[in-house]
Amino acid sequence: MSRLPITKTPKAYVGGAFIRSESARVYPLKDAAGNFFGNIPQCTRKDLRNAVEAAAKAGPGWAKRTAYNRGQILYRLGEMLEARAAELADAIALGGAAKAAAAREVAATVDRLVYYAGWTDKYEQVLGNVNPVAAPYFNFTVTEPMGIVGVLAPEEAPLLALVSLIAPAITSGNSVVALASTAQPYPAILLGEMLATSDLPGGVVNLLTGFRQELVPTFATHTHLRAVSGVANADERRVLALGAADSIKRLHLLKTEEATDWFDDAAQSVYAVRATVEFKTTWHPIGS
Amino acid sequence: MPTLTAKKSKRPPVRASGRAAPALIFGDLWEFDPAPETADPKLKARYELFIDGQFVAPASGNYFDTVNPATEQKIAEMALGGAADVDAAYRAADKAQKTVWGKLPGRERAKYLYRIARLLQDRAREFAIAETMDNGKPIKETRDFDVPMAAAHFFYHAGWADKLEYIAPGRRVAPLGVVGQVIPWNFPLLMMAWKIAPAIAMGNCVVIKPATNTPLNAIKLAEIFQDAGLPPGVVNVITGPGSTGGLIMAHPTAAKIAFTGSTEVGKVILRSVAGSDKKMTMELGGKAANIVFDDAPLDQAVEGIVNGIFFNQGQVCCAGSRLLVQESVAERVVAKLKNRLRALRVGNPLDKNTDVGAIVSRGQLDSIRSYLDIGVKEGAELWQPPCRLPAKGFYMPPTIFTGVSQSHRIAREEIFGPVLAIIPFRTVEEAIEKANNTPYGLSAGVWTDKGSRILKMSTELKAGVVWANTFNQFDPTSPFGGYKESGFGREGGRQGLLDYCKLV
Numbered sequence: 001m002s003r004l005p006i007t008k009t010p011k012a013y014v015g016g017a018f019i020r021s022e023s024a025r026v027y028p029l030k031d032a033a034g035n036f037f038g039n040i041p042q043c044t045r046k047d048l049r050n051a052v053e054a055a056a057k058a059g060p061g062w063a064k065r066t067a068y069n070r071g072q073i074l075y076r077l078g079e080m081l082e083a084r085a086a087e088l089a090d091a092i093a094l095g096g097a098a099k100a101a102a103a104r105e106v107a108a109t110v111d112r113l114v115y116y117a118g119w120t121d122k123y124e125q126v127l128g129n130v131n132p133v134a135a136p137y138f139n140f141t142v143t144e145p146m147g148i149v150g151v152l153a154p155e156e157a158p159l160l161a162l163v164s165l166i167a168p169a170i171t172s173g174n175s176v177v178a179l180a181s182t183a184q185p186y187p188a189i190l191l192g193e194m195l196a197t198s199d200l201p202g203g204v205v206n207l208l209t210g211f212r213q214e215l216v217p218t219f220a221t222h223t224h225l226r227a228v229s230g231v232a233n234a235d236e237r238r239v240l241a242l243g244a245a246d247s248i249k250r251l252h253l254l255k256t257e258e259a260t261d262w263f264d265d266a267a268q269s270v271y272a273v274r275a276t277v278e279f280k281t282t283w284h285p286i287g288s
Numbered sequence: 289m290p291t292l293t294a295k296k297s298k299r300p301p302v303r304a305s306g307r308a309a310p311a312l313i314f315g316d317l318w319e320f321d322p323a324p325e326t327a328d329p330k331l332k333a334r335y336e337l338f339i340d341g342q343f344v345a346p347a348s349g350n351y352f353d354t355v356n357p358a359t360e361q362k363i364a365e366m367a368l369g370g371a372a373d374v375d376a377a378y379r380a381a382d383k384a385q386k387t388v389w390g391k392l393p394g395r396e397r398a399k400y401l402y403r404i405a406r407l408l409q410d411r412a413r414e415f416a417i418a419e420t421m422d423n424g425k426p427i428k429e430t431r432d433f434d435v436p437m438a439a440a441h442f443f444y445h446a447g448w449a450d451k452l453e454y455i456a457p458g459r460r461v462a463p464l465g466v467v468g469q470v471i472p473w474n475f476p477l478l479m480m481a482w483k484i485a486p487a488i489a490m491g492n493c494v495v496i497k498p499a500t501n502t503p504l505n506a507i508k509l510a511e512i513f514q515d516a517g518l519p520p521g522v523v524n525v526i527t528g529p530g531s532t533g534g535l536i537m538a539h540p541t542a543a544k545i546a547f548t549g550s551t552e553v554g555k556v557i558l559r560s561v562a563g564s565d566k567k568m569t570m571e572l573g574g575k576a577a578n579i580v581f582d583d584a585p586l587d588q589a590v591e592g593i594v595n596g597i598f599f600n601q602g603q604v605c606c607a608g609s610r611l612l613v614q615e616s617v618a619e620r621v622v623a624k625l626k627n628r629l630r631a632l633r634v635g636n637p638l639d640k641n642t643d644v645g646a647i648v649s650r651g652q653l654d655s656i657r658s659y660l661d662i663g664v665k666e667g668a669e670l671w672q673p674p675c676r677l678p679a680k681g682f683y684m685p686p687t688i689f690t691g692v693s694q695s696h697r698i699a700r701e702e703i704f705g706p707v708l709a710i711i712p713f714r715t716v717e718e719a720i721e722k723a724n725n726t727p728y729g730l731s732a733g734v735w736t737d738k739g740s741r742i743l744k745m746s747t748e749l750k751a752g753v754v755w756a757n758t759f760n761q762f763d764p765t766s767p768f769g770g771y772k773e774s775g776f777g778r779e780g781g782r783q784g785l786l787d788y789c790k791l792v
Binding site: 127250271 | 739763
């Protein structure tokens with residue numbers, strides 16, 4: 001008699017803990033063949049607010065880590081993904097992707113993490129500088145993380161796109177509240193498990209699952225989200241822009257209707273890091 | 289015969305040494321002879337719009353008066369630009385960008401900017417006087433700061449035009465197209481330079497609207513564009529009311545919009561362009577903390593406090609409008625500050641001895657006055673030095689409030705006038721907490737003798753510019769811009785330039 005396997009309960013990842021939605025709502029996830037796979041948390045505005053709170057608690061500590069330390073943690077996250085590459089590929093294939101394509105996405109995701117791991121202690125030297133002002137001051141411009149960044153992952157490339165959006169934000173010391181692909185949430189749920197074992201402090205990255213139309217308006221208006229990056233359709237972009245105006249939130253949105261090649265080298269850049277930092281200029285006196 | 293030191297009863301508190309601090313008395317005791325600046329600002333009775341390299345009448349045929357706030361007298365008639373004029377300006381800018389300016393080699397674009405800088409320096413005095421007449425700020429400031437700094441911005445950005453491959457390592461950059469810009473009335477000429485210089489250095493063309501209250505030097509600067517031979521359409525200047533600014537911001541041809549002004553109007557603009565693909569830079573309001581620690585050189589700090597909040601009558605988005613002063617020196621600082629304010633000369637802005645000029649408009653003066661009432665009503669203590677204000681014109685004596693708490697409106701809202709809210713603190717942590725407790729984040733000041741504390745404070749303060757043992761310093765090489773509700777994007781330096789291009 002064959003053994004009945006133990007199935008995993010898919011959970012969102014908030015504040016370093018694995019949670020169901022506070023609403024107790026779920027939506028069913030089916031595999032490519034149409035068989036029931038599991039129940040995915042249908043997170044609410046309240047879950048989003050809780051996640052922002054968790055990110056707010058974790059953010060300052062993460063921002064104060066040394067660049068070297070952040071780099072090592074991002075690299076370790078890559079190690080965690082690599083070690084469970086087969087499982088991640090299966091999670092991607094669940095949505096219908098061919099095995100080989102799924103494996104390629106996992107590999108590209110790991111490479112992307114390694115790419116940004118290397119940027120943590122370099123972007124400052126590229127983006128910041130000393131300014132030769134015409135007065136007796138040592139004047140320099142450095143970057144600082146914006147704070148909490150909202151991430152809206154696209155439906156496609158459920159692992160690679162999500163990580164491509166999260167990684168630059170945490171590279172520079174931001175914390176993140178991300179909404180995973182609604183149709184293909186399972187890779188994000190596995191990613192949460194890897195985040196939990198990567199030495200990244202709990203709360204720095206929070207992963208929610210659920211429906212965009214329920215959550216995008218709150219991403220738009222939540223004052224403590226200082227920026228939102230991701231992919232959005234025309235209606236969502238309008239909602240986000242209107243909501244962002246209330247607290248002068250920074251928006252960096254790609255268009256759903258224009259395909260993004262997440263595998264391309266152009267999908268990774270120090271300018272993605274730049275999009276999640278503020279520039280601070282200090283005038284320090286010279287002389288006694 | 290007047291004496292230089294005050295009578296005993298008027299002296300500030302006795303110092304630790306037991307001797308009273310000497311106090312200089314100015315005011316009525318020292319009469320300064322008038323020293324008005326008399327050079328000719330070379331004004332016309334009527335100014336037109338500047339579109340496609342020509343001065344043209346507005347489509348509506350309507351004009352409005354620009355008024356000298358120091359005298360309430362009309363200076364000139366300005367063209368009232370409307371929708372048709374904005375359209376024409378965008379058409380000219382678009383054509384110029386596509387056919388001329390965008391194709392010009394960077395080294396050639398650079399030469400035009402250098403020319404503009406030089407021509408502005410040539411006519412510096414004339415522009416300084418016109419600026420003072422239109423805005424009400426002291427000639428001392430327009431002559432020594434606004435005009436030279438405007439020229440410096442053109443000169444700095446000129447040199448970038450042929451070196452753009454160095455601003456974004458690893459990527460190539462390209463101009464965005466046509467940029468729509470709306471600027472405020474507090475630094476009319478300097479804001480023109482901040483906005484136009486990086487935009488055109490990068491190869492963009494511009495449609496810009498100066499503030500309704502201060503259009504004079506914007507259109508005078510267009511004369512310099514003509515003299516410099518700047519190709520028609522590269523910069524188009526539309527004068528007019530706020531609604532015309534709204535048209536410029538929302539125009540479909542604008543690939544990017546840049547706005548400097550209040551957070552309130554910034555939000556209106558952001559909503560008006562929601563859903564569009566326009567790139568944006570927003571330079572909005574502020575409520576800067578100027579933080580004085582007990583080890584600071586206090587006399588120097590007092591000068592910095594005065595410069596921080598009374599420079600340009602406090603009508604500065606990055607003004608140090610909240611003085612956070614460490615409790616152990618608070619009394620001494622306030623006493624020194626009051627002494628210093630007694631020596632400030634408020635009056636005719638064209639007088640070379642004037643420290644504090646006129647408020648830009650009656651509306652602004654009324655708004656500032658309403659905050660004085662609010663401050664008093666909420667329980668803060670108001671103090672103003674005795675000074676005789678001119679009978680005509682919009683004047684406001686330098687004002688300080690003590691006994692201010694964090695929750696007072698005068699500590700939370702941008703007043704945009706010569707009004708300082710003084711709030712004591714005890715520890716470094718408390719100073720940081722109080723300084724950051726605002727939706728704004730444009731600038732901050734730190735006064736201390738300790739270099740390590742300067743850097744600690746700079747790291748913790750959520751503000752785009754931090755001045756240590758100084759305040760209100762600007763430089764074209766130094767990026768300026770805010771955190772949080774003070775806006776986004778930077779102006780000046782490499783960072784500012786990058787906001788005027790796209791990565792390709």
